[in-house]
Amino acid sequence: xxxxxxxxxxxxxxxxxxxxxxxxxxxxxxxxxxxxxxxxxxxxxxxxxxxxxxxxxxxxxxxxxxxxxxxxxxxxxxxxxxxxxxxxxxxxxxxxxxxxxxxxxxxxxx
Amino acid sequence: xxxxxxxxxxxxxxxxxxxxxxxxxxxxxxxxxxxxxxxxxxxxxxxxxxxxxxxxxxxxxxxxxxxxxxxxxxxxxxxxxxxxxxxxxxxxxxxxxxxxxxxxxxxxxxxxxxxxxxxxx
Numbered sequence: 001x002x003x004x005x006x007x008x009x010x011x012x013x014x015x016x017x018x019x020x021x022x023x024x025x026x027x028x029x030x031x032x033x034x035x036x037x038x039x040x041x042x043x044x045x046x047x048x049x050x051x052x053x054x055x056x057x058x059x060x061x062x063x064x065x066x067x068x069x070x071x072x073x074x075x076x077x078x079x080x081x082x083x084x085x086x087x088x089x090x091x092x093x094x095x096x097x098x099x100x101x102x103x104x105x106x107x108x109x110x
Numbered sequence: 111x112x113x114x115x116x117x118x119x120x121x122x123x124x125x126x127x128x129x130x131x132x133x134x135x136x137x138x139x140x141x142x143x144x145x146x147x148x149x150x151x152x153x154x155x156x157x158x159x160x161x162x163x164x165x166x167x168x169x170x171x172x173x174x175x176x177x178x179x180x181x182x183x184x185x186x187x188x189x190x191x192x193x194x195x196x197x198x199x200x201x202x203x204x205x206x207x208x209x210x211x212x213x214x215x216x217x218x219x220x221x222x223x224x225x226x227x228x229x230x231x
Contacts, residue, residue, distance in 0.1 A: 001173065034217035038157075043205055045222040046149075052213060057220065064206070072195065091158050093217040097145070097162060097170035105155040 001027065001093045010071035011108040017078040022090030023071060025077060028100055030071035034089045034093035037075045040104075041086045049088075050075060077107070085109040111137035114207050114223035122230045128155045128194040132207030139188055140165050145216035146190045148181065150203040153224075158203075162216055163190055169209075186221055204228075 005023040012018040022035065029035055033053045038046035050056050050066035053073065063078045073092070077084055090102040132146070139146055141172045142191040147162040148205040150154035156198035163181045194201060204225040 006225075032217070034213070034215070036218050040220070045225050046219070048218065048220050049223075051211075051218040051220070081111075091157075091159075091219070093215060097164075097216055098172070099147075099159040099162070099217065101157040101159055 001100045004029070004052060004090055004092060004100055006088075006102040006105045008092060008103075009106045009108065011110055012077075012080045013110045014080055014082065016080050018080060018107065020074040020075045020077075020088055020090075020107070022075070022092075022102045024069050024073070024092055024100070027094040028071075029068065029073050031095070032082040032093045033068065035066065035068060035073040036091045037064075037073075038089045038091065039086060040089065046089060048091060080109055082109050111206060112209065112221050114221060115209050115211065116205060116223045116226040118138075118226060118228070120229060122197050122228060123159065124198060124230055126197055128192075128197045128201060128228055128230065130192045131189050131203055132191070132227070133187075133189045134186070134209075137209075138178075139183055139186070139190060140185045143212050145210040145212060146183070146201070147208045147210050147216075147219060149206045150201075151206070152200075152203040160192065160194075162207075162210055163218070172203045192213060199230050201230045202228065 037050040148160040208219040209221040
């Protein structure tokens with residue numbers, strides 16, 4: 001299976017909202033409501049931010065939200081803060097207990 | 111509290127087998143409802159799913175790595191392992207182990223180890 005497609009970088013000013021897209025196919029995102037999003041600070045392990053498209057784990061700020069339309073999933077961060085500046089990865093179930101990740105997006109807070 | 115910890119050689123010779131273990135504390139790896147997985151990240155690059163193993167030992171591998179990968183469980187030690195044969199420089203990466211939650215299928219990595227860098231040279 002092919003990696004999901006994410007923009008290499010996005011940016012926004014403090015307080016603004018940004019959206020990171022994640023494009024897959026009918027074999028993964030398009031077929032399952034099983035997209036997750038991970039935040040990864042440099043030198044650290046990824047942290048789960050969103051699962052099953054739009055659910056937030058306990059402890060994750062409600063500034064983070066997720067959605068899906070067709071074969072594209074999106075992560076929206078509202079009220080952008082300096083601490084949000086880092087890398088974000090999407091991941092989708094692709095059938096037969098297989099997972100596929102996106103290439104990652106670097107978020108810059110201006 | 112659930113914790114995962116990767117261990118294994120930090121340096122592997124080209125063509126040899128890369129072997130890592132993930133020790134789990136806080137939950138039994140044979141508990142139903144969870145799978146256990148390996149994900150890697152080459153330096154400066156993105157995440158790549160390597161494979162998963164169920165609480166009963168069923169395995170699922172990335173098709174691109176399937177011919178070289180083997181995963182196993184050791185319930186007596188509460189750890190699971192990864193073996194990647196015929197290693198090359200392209201396998202140099204930080205290797206993470208993770209727990210996968212199963213809603214209907216294993217799709218979410220909710221807990222991760224800290225990662226371990228393996229260099230193939």
